[in-house]
Amino acid sequence: MARIDYDEDADASADDTSAPWLRRLATWALAVIGLGLGFLIPYTLYLNHEVGERFGQLRWQVPTRVFARPLQLSPGLAIDARTLKTELDAAGYREGDGRREGSYERSGNRWRISSRGFHDVDGVVKPRRIEVVLGGGRVVSVRDAARRESVKAARLDPARIATLYGQQQEERRLVRIDEVPELLVTGLQAVEDRDFNSHIGIDLTGMVRAAFVNLRSGETRQGASTLTQQLARSGLLGIGREQTLTRKGKEILYALLMEARYDKRTILEAYLNQVYLGQRGAQAIHGVAAGAEFWFGRDLKDLSTEQIALLVGIVKGPSAYDPRRRPEAARERRAIALGEMHEAGLIDDAEYKRALDAPLGVTKTPGHVAANRFPAFVDLVRRQLARDYPANELAGAGLRVMSSMSPSAQAYAEGGVTRTLKSLGKRRAPLQAAVVVTDVEDGGVRAVVGGKDFDTHGFNRAIEAQRPVGSLLKPFVYLLALAEPQKFSLATWVDDSAVQVKLGDGKTWAPKNSDGRSHGSVRLVDALAQSYNQSMVRVGMQVGPARIADLLRTLAGIDARPHPSLILGGTDQSPYAMAQLYQFVASGGEIQPLHAVRGVLDSEGRALKRYDKTPAPAQEGDAIAARLITVGLQQAVTNGTGRQLVGDGLGRLSPAGKTGTSNDGRDSWFAGWTGDYLAVVWVGNDQNETTGLYGATGAMRIWSAMFSRLPSAPLQVGDEGLDWQWVIGSNTTDPECAGARRLPFVAGFAPSYTPCPASQPVYEDESEGSGGWREWFGLDRNDAPATEEERE
Incomplete structure (x- = not known):
C-alpha cells in the first residue's frame, strides 16, 4: 500500500496564516459579548429597580373622592317622593325590580330599595333590601325586605359629588x-x-x-x-x-x-x-x-x-x-x-x-365620574380639610371624604336661585345670589350655592363675599337684652320715637326707620318683627356695642368694630359667617361649628379623622334666650317683615326668619329656619349697585322657592324655662280679655297679674295689631339700616 507523506512545513504555514484571523474574531466576539453584558446587566438591573418602583406607585395614583351624606330613612322623616327620587338618582340608583344592589322599584307610595354596601365614618354599612312607605310628606314605615320586619332606620350609600385629582386628571x-x-x-x-x-x-x-x-x-x-x-x-x-x-x-x-x-x-x-x-x-x-x-x-x-x-x-x-x-x-x-x-x-x-x-346598554351621558359638579360646596370642603391635609397630599391619595351635603337640598337651593333670579332679572340690573343651608341639629352644611352659575368654578360668594348685613344683626342685639329678664322681655314696651346718639368725635347719629315714620311705644316683639330701627338703637345702646361685638366674636368668630352703627348691621360679612351666627339660635342655643366634612377615610375604608362631633348641650340661659328670639322671629313671619312666607303656603312649617336690607337696597338678605334646616340667602350684584330689593322681595323669595320643595319638619319651640302668659298693657291677664296676647317669659320673671278692665277696651296701636296698611301690600320697609354716613 502506498504511503501518503504529509508536508509538515506546509501545514504549519497554513496554521500560521489562519490563526490570527480566528484569534481576532474570537477576541472581537468576546469583546462584543463582554460589552453587551457590561451594558445589559447594569441596564437590566436599573430597569428592574424602575419596574419595582413604578409598579408600586399604582396605589397612590387613585383620586380622592368626595361623597354626600348617606340618606338615613326612618319613620317620621320629612321626605316626599320627588325628593327620595332625587336622592336615589344622585347616588346612581337605577329604577328596576329593586332586587339588584343599586336599584329601586316604586309602586304607589311603596318603594323597594336595594342599597349597596359602603364604608361610613362609623364603620361598614352592609347592603340591604328595604321597603319604604311614604305618606303625608314623610316616611310612614321602613321594613327589612329579607327579614320582613320593621327597622328603626336604614342608611343608603351616598352619592359621589366630586373627585380631587393629583397632577394628572x-x-x-x-x-x-x-x-x-x-x-x-x-x-x-x-x-x-x-x-x-x-x-x-x-x-x-x-x-x-x-x-x-x-x-x-x-x-x-x-x-x-x-x-x-x-x-x-x-x-x-x-x-x-x-x-x-x-x-x-x-x-x-x-x-x-x-x-x-x-x-x-x-x-x-x-x-x-x-x-x-x-x-x-x-x-x-x-x-x-x-x-x-x-x-x-x-x-x-x-x-x-x-x-x-x-x-x-x-x-x-x-x-x-x-x-x-x-x-x-x-x-x-x-x-x-x-x-x-x-x-x-x-x-x-x-x-x-x-x-x-342586546342593545349596547351605555348611558347617554358619562356615568358618575364627573370631576366636580358642586364647586362652591367642594370649595368649602377643601378649606375645611386644608389644616389637616395639604393639597398635594389630599389629591391623588385615594382617600374618601365623607361630606355633609344633601343632594336634594343642594338641588332645591340651586333651583330656587335659578327661578327667582330669572323672574327678578327682567326688570333689574344683573343679579347674583348665594345660599348656605345647614342642619339645625348638628351644624352639618347641607348645601352651598356660590352664585347663579353654580356649575362654574370661580368666586364663591357664599364664603368670600363680604357685604353689609343690615338688619340681620338685630335679633342678636335683642338676644343680649332678653338675657336680662329683669329688664327685658318680648312684652316690654320700647320707645320707637326719633333718637339721637352722640358719637365720640362730637358728631350726632340720628338713624330713622326705613318708612320715615316713628311708631311710638311698641312691644319689643313687634319692634323685632317689624324691624324698627329707632327702638332697636335705644335697646342696643342700653346693651352696649362692645357686648354686641363680643357676642358676634364668640358665636361666629366675627371681628366687628364696637361702634354704635353695629346695632343696625354696621359690618360686612359673608353668607357663611351669618349662617354660623344664626346656627346658635336655630340649634336652640348650642354653639355648633359648621362643618362640610363628616370624616375622612383611607383607601381601605378606615376612618382617619372625624369632624362631626356631637356639640355640647346648650347652657340653660342660652337655650332660653334662643327660644325667645325664635318666638319673636316666628312673629316676624306671621305678621312682620316675613309675612309673605305665609302667603306662599309655608305657614305650615312655622318658620322663624329675619329679613335684612343694606343701604339703598344694594344687598337683600334673609335668614330663616324650620325644624330641620337653616338657610341664609343673599341677593345683590358684584358691582355693589342698587338693586331696588328689600330682604322680603329678593333673598326671601329664594328661601321661599327652596322650602316650597324641600321637605322639612315644622319648627317647634320647646317650653322648658319659659312661662307663657296672656298680657295686656304691662301686666299679665286672663285670656278672655279683649286685645290680650299670649307671649313667653323667662320662668319667674312674668309681670304681675291684673284682671280684665271692666270696660274691656280693645288696644288700637297698629304695632299691637295687624301691622297696619303696609301689610295689605306685603311691603318690607323697616329692615334697612342707617345711611352709609350714619354707619361710619
Whole structure:
C-alpha cells in the first residue's frame, strides 16, 4: 500500500496564516459579548429597580373622592317622593325590580330599595333590601325586605359629588381581582391574551397566531402584545406609545422583568386597574371599575354579558370604538369579543345569541365620574380639610371624604336661585345670589350655592363675599337684652320715637326707620318683627356695642368694630359667617361649628379623622334666650317683615326668619329656619349697585322657592324655662280679655297679674295689631339700616 507523506512545513504555514484571523474574531466576539453584558446587566438591573418602583406607585395614583351624606330613612322623616327620587338618582340608583344592589322599584307610595354596601365614618354599612312607605310628606314605615320586619332606620350609600385629582386628571377606582366578575377576567384573556397564564411576558406563539388570524380575516382582530406588554407600555411605567424598535425592546424587557418579579394574579390585577378605557375632556378613565361607571353608570358586579364584552372590546381603542359617538363600530367590536368568549367556552350558545342582539346598554351621558359638579360646596370642603391635609397630599391619595351635603337640598337651593333670579332679572340690573343651608341639629352644611352659575368654578360668594348685613344683626342685639329678664322681655314696651346718639368725635347719629315714620311705644316683639330701627338703637345702646361685638366674636368668630352703627348691621360679612351666627339660635342655643366634612377615610375604608362631633348641650340661659328670639322671629313671619312666607303656603312649617336690607337696597338678605334646616340667602350684584330689593322681595323669595320643595319638619319651640302668659298693657291677664296676647317669659320673671278692665277696651296701636296698611301690600320697609354716613 502506498504511503501518503504529509508536508509538515506546509501545514504549519497554513496554521500560521489562519490563526490570527480566528484569534481576532474570537477576541472581537468576546469583546462584543463582554460589552453587551457590561451594558445589559447594569441596564437590566436599573430597569428592574424602575419596574419595582413604578409598579408600586399604582396605589397612590387613585383620586380622592368626595361623597354626600348617606340618606338615613326612618319613620317620621320629612321626605316626599320627588325628593327620595332625587336622592336615589344622585347616588346612581337605577329604577328596576329593586332586587339588584343599586336599584329601586316604586309602586304607589311603596318603594323597594336595594342599597349597596359602603364604608361610613362609623364603620361598614352592609347592603340591604328595604321597603319604604311614604305618606303625608314623610316616611310612614321602613321594613327589612329579607327579614320582613320593621327597622328603626336604614342608611343608603351616598352619592359621589366630586373627585380631587393629583397632577394628572385620571379617573380611577382600585379594585381587587376578587371584586371583578369572573367573566370579565376570563373574557379579557380570551380576547387579548389567551396564553396569559403560561407565557413569560412575551408570547411568540401568540404572535404567530395573531398574524395568521389577522391575515385570514383581512383586519386586525388580534394583537401580538400580551397583557403584560400592554401594561408595560401604558402610562403606568412611563413608556411612550411611539412605534419604534427601541420602544418595543424596552417594552419586552419591562414585560420580562414584571413576570420575573410578580405573579400572574398581581400583574392581572394591576392591568385591570390601569387599562385606559375612555376620555372626558381632560379627564382620562383608567381601570375597569371606572370604565363600568363611565360607560354604563354601574358597578362592575352589575354588568351584563354584553356590557362586559363591550368593555373588553373597548380596550383595543376607546376612541375608535366609542359607543356614544360610534355605536356601529362599537357593536361590531363587541360582536368580535363575544365571539372569542363563545369560542373559549365562557358563554353558551343561548347567551351568545342573546348578547349579540342586546342593545349596547351605555348611558347617554358619562356615568358618575364627573370631576366636580358642586364647586362652591367642594370649595368649602377643601378649606375645611386644608389644616389637616395639604393639597398635594389630599389629591391623588385615594382617600374618601365623607361630606355633609344633601343632594336634594343642594338641588332645591340651586333651583330656587335659578327661578327667582330669572323672574327678578327682567326688570333689574344683573343679579347674583348665594345660599348656605345647614342642619339645625348638628351644624352639618347641607348645601352651598356660590352664585347663579353654580356649575362654574370661580368666586364663591357664599364664603368670600363680604357685604353689609343690615338688619340681620338685630335679633342678636335683642338676644343680649332678653338675657336680662329683669329688664327685658318680648312684652316690654320700647320707645320707637326719633333718637339721637352722640358719637365720640362730637358728631350726632340720628338713624330713622326705613318708612320715615316713628311708631311710638311698641312691644319689643313687634319692634323685632317689624324691624324698627329707632327702638332697636335705644335697646342696643342700653346693651352696649362692645357686648354686641363680643357676642358676634364668640358665636361666629366675627371681628366687628364696637361702634354704635353695629346695632343696625354696621359690618360686612359673608353668607357663611351669618349662617354660623344664626346656627346658635336655630340649634336652640348650642354653639355648633359648621362643618362640610363628616370624616375622612383611607383607601381601605378606615376612618382617619372625624369632624362631626356631637356639640355640647346648650347652657340653660342660652337655650332660653334662643327660644325667645325664635318666638319673636316666628312673629316676624306671621305678621312682620316675613309675612309673605305665609302667603306662599309655608305657614305650615312655622318658620322663624329675619329679613335684612343694606343701604339703598344694594344687598337683600334673609335668614330663616324650620325644624330641620337653616338657610341664609343673599341677593345683590358684584358691582355693589342698587338693586331696588328689600330682604322680603329678593333673598326671601329664594328661601321661599327652596322650602316650597324641600321637605322639612315644622319648627317647634320647646317650653322648658319659659312661662307663657296672656298680657295686656304691662301686666299679665286672663285670656278672655279683649286685645290680650299670649307671649313667653323667662320662668319667674312674668309681670304681675291684673284682671280684665271692666270696660274691656280693645288696644288700637297698629304695632299691637295687624301691622297696619303696609301689610295689605306685603311691603318690607323697616329692615334697612342707617345711611352709609350714619354707619361710619
